[in-house]
Amino acid sequence: MTTIDVNSLLSQMRRMTAVTELPSAKIDTVGKTAAPSDFGALLKQSLGSVADLQKTAGVQAAAFERGDKGVDLAQVMLSVQKADLGLSTVTQVRNKMVDAYKDIMNMSF
Template identity: 35%
Template sequence: MQIGANSLLQEMQSLSGEIKPSGLNSGFGSPITQQVSNTSGSDFGQLLSQAIGSVGELQANAGSLATRLDMGDTRVTLSDTVIAREKASVAFEATMQVRNKLIEAYKEIMSMPV
């Protein structure tokens, strides 16, 4: 499964909509208008699992392109390899940022008085 830039942005905005109050901006300059209709835990877990799987696929694709380029495959260009590596890098960085925000939110909830 390939993650496009628009679909990744939409997923991040919808996740941001769950965390932030609706009056705040999403960080991209526009108010959040998308709302998540189904917020059950299994669906979130499945979405997270798919996102991590997609990042893994992007990394594997970038690795295979780099290997094919190193082996002298004439069908693989240097620009394709660099673009694939950058896509994998951006996707991994976005995943790490989501993970950091989830951990931060968990710590904040756990420190709340009961």
Template identity: 40%
Template sequence: MSNPLDPMRGLYGQAICPPVSPATVNQPGEAAPRTEEGKTFNDVLKDFVNQVDQTQQKYDDAIGAVERGESDNLHRVMLAQGQAQLSLKLAVEVRNKLVDAYKEVMRTQF
């Protein structure tokens, strides 16, 4: 009989995460594991940074068009500004979480 208070089991006794054999864990210097789509964490992070950059470029293009007199659609500019601001805040928070996680890993090693 399994222990009902086992921290690796959910409310109904189902495993929260499947057990991992030591053979499947990457050793230092090995290639990073790929996601189901074949992307590594590095690829996902690059895509995220590119999306933030594209959002900033949209805002720059919209504000530039208004400044040059090519457009008078201030609503579009304000939406682009809000999206750019929100995506930048998200990027900063993701960076903060990654730095915190790195610091935590460095504290746990001896």
């Protein structure tokens, strides 16, 4: 049975959120992004951010393939790598959550 470090999981999700620059995050009076009130909101926000990254990468890649002016290959590659990193992070978080669920379900009372 594996042991899940909740603090490590949460810190990974916070880093993922910070890296993906959430455009929909609320800004408080100090100028820092306000943390979502619960885990579900954080997860939903993270998934939305990853979806936005993938959409942006797809649009930029298609524009580059069409030969549109002003589309830089380096920027396209950076967008694709950000989307890939976001997807792999979300996949790892999902796997950890499934493992935690299995561990909880296998507990005996």
